Amino acid sequence: MALLLLSCCAPCSAGVIKKLAAEDKRFTVLFFNPNITPLEEYKKRLEANKNLCKHFGIDFIELPYNHDTWLKEVALGFEDEPERGKRCKICFLYRLRQAAKYAKENGFMEFSSVLGISRYKDLESVNAAAEIAQKEFKIAYNFTNWRKNSGEQEGLKTVKELGLYLQKYCGCEFSKK
């Protein structure tokens, strides 16, 4: 059963990719992160995630990047929200809807994401957004809690071992505050 895994970056996805690859699970990594700014930062995270997938022999797909559209459709009016607030909930839904759409249109059986693997993220908000996306596009979301079995720590360890880029903020300009 092929799974589409939405990834936000190499550190958050490395532990999950390593685990699924070891289990011989059929899956593809999807990179859709128009929230990341500036463009140079986006490219660094894209490259790190691509190299991570190459290392484990996993297919990697990048969807078009447009931060201006993200700003209009996600952040407008929510610029001063704290991290884990309303802007983040909309940001999760924005990216998960695109992942669900892509999965449905490209014959995947299910989709999942690592958006909630970090202890800095609100996993309940990610799951609530996934619930909406799976219903809207009629494709099952895999609700596995990737935090279990030290998923986040394993990811950080793997990224350090492979010498991949490790970012210092979530992604948007507002998360730099």
Ligand code: SF4
């Ligand atoms: S802080 Fe992170 S999750 Fe929240 S809106 Fe910005 S990029 Fe999205």
